[in-house]
Amino acid sequence: MCATCGCGVDVVHTHDHAHGEGHTHDHAHGDGHTHDHAHAVASAPFVLAPEPPLPSRRLRLERDLLALNDSVAAANRLALARQRTLALNLMSSPGAGKTTLLVATLRRLEGTPVGVIEGDQATSLDADRIRAAGAPAVQVNTGAGCHLEAGMVARALERLPPLPDGVLFIENVGNLVCPAAFDLGEGRRVVVVSVTEGEDKPLKYPAMFAGADLVVVTKVDLLPHLDVDLPLLVANLDRVAPGVPHLPVSARTGQGMDAWCAWILAR
Amino acid sequence: MHELGIATDLLGMVEEQAGRAGMVRVARVCLELGVLAPVDTEALGLAFELARVADPVRDAELVITRVPAEATCRDCGAVTEVDDALALCSACHGGRLTLRGGRDLRLVAIEGH
Numbered sequence: 001m002c003a004t005c006g007c008g009v010d011v012v013h014t015h016d017h018a019h020g021e022g023h024t025h026d027h028a029h030g031d032g033h034t035h036d037h038a039h040a041v042a043s044a045p046f047v048l049a050p051e052p053p054l055p056s057r058r059l060r061l062e063r064d065l066l067a068l069n070d071s072v073a074a075a076n077r078l079a080l081a082r083q084r085t086l087a088l089n090l091m092s093s094p095g096a097g098k099t100t101l102l103v104a105t106l107r108r109l110e111g112t113p114v115g116v117i118e119g120d121q122a123t124s125l126d127a128d129r130i131r132a133a134g135a136p137a138v139q140v141n142t143g144a145g146c147h148l149e150a151g152m153v154a155r156a157l158e159r160l161p162p163l164p165d166g167v168l169f170i171e172n173v174g175n176l177v178c179p180a181a182f183d184l185g186e187g188r189r190v191v192v193v194s195v196t197e198g199e200d201k202p203l204k205y206p207a208m209f210a211g212a213d214l215v216v217v218t219k220v221d222l223l224p225h226l227d228v229d230l231p232l233l234v235a236n237l238d239r240v241a242p243g244v245p246h247l248p249v250s251a252r253t254g255q256g257m258d259a260w261c262a263w264i265l266a267r
Numbered sequence: 268m269h270e271l272g273i274a275t276d277l278l279g280m281v282e283e284q285a286g287r288a289g290m291v292r293v294a295r296v297c298l299e300l301g302v303l304a305p306v307d308t309e310a311l312g313l314a315f316e317l318a319r320v321a322d323p324v325r326d327a328e329l330v331i332t333r334v335p336a337e338a339t340c341r342d343c344g345a346v347t348e349v350d351d352a353l354a355l356c357s358a359c360h361g362g363r364l365t366l367r368g369g370r371d372l373r374l375v376a377i378e379g380h
Contacts, residue, residue, distance in 0.1 A: 054380035055380060056294060056378055056379060056380050057288075057290075057378065057379070057380065058376050058377070058378045059284060059285075059288050059290070059376060059377050059378070060375070060376050061280075061284055061374050061375060061376055061377065062373060062374075062375060063280055063373060063374040064371060064372070064373055065273055065276060065277055065280070065298075065372040065373065065374055066273075066304070066305075066306075066371060066372050068276055147269075178269065178305070180305060181269070181305030181306075203353060206352035206353060207303065207305060207352065210352065210366070238363070239362050239363055240352065240353075242341060242363065242365060
């Protein structure tokens, strides 16, 4: 007789679980029957031990999680290099004067192939202004997004004509925080800060300014109406972005615009 | 914001690696996050919890080790480790530090069975 369930010894069955005391099955067995289920009986002489825990193992990996955007950016960089197009990623807070600077710049770059990718949460207002100034422009609307990413730039590039030996301006979403984290495949990063924003922005947004290849200080025509300490702004730039040149400009009066365009054309 | 995208990419990586290694339950996901990396740890932790809905990562614990940046003082030359972008030189208390490293987010290991 099976010591576990009390049926005939020739029956083959399995027990695949354990029961505590006090559990009963009430079923009858005749001879020559088969069991196709597992069961246990109250007051069995033993209980099945629980499965021992499986040994834990540690898998050593080395995966850069921020590189996923970067691989698309690298592809953008390659595509732009094939046309010898200089791509500039323009970043600033909203209202620093990026679009106005671009419109004034386009007039001065006659003869150079130029295209613009505009990034905003909503509207095509900026792309419309660029097209009205005579250059091709693609508007990217990020919706809830706060920055442009490499994939968005890749898709926008498909909608622009090639710019051999030319310049692609990428006007990022107005934001001094998030855009700094996303390589778009640009050749240079230009951070725009206006004199109306005060002297402390480089300290408050160090990652953005530290990543700049050039800082353009806009709206200098307003200086007579402001109490801003320009040497302090420059000192703060020097602290977080050592060795990065800065150019004071006014898109409105033209001050500094020659130096800005010369920097662009010198690549 | 983008921490949810990072968490989703991270879990995709973990699932792929666990699958290749025959791991059916991931107990821990170990990350190294640079102190200057553009990623917020709290937001990443929250996004991770929201995104880990199914096996093998359902109960995985996220473990983040912070990695400092190396700072070279442009005034006195001292080289130290810092944990923020506006740190002062510990030798001369100047504020002109050139920073290296501390900007990555790396999946370094997963533990499980």
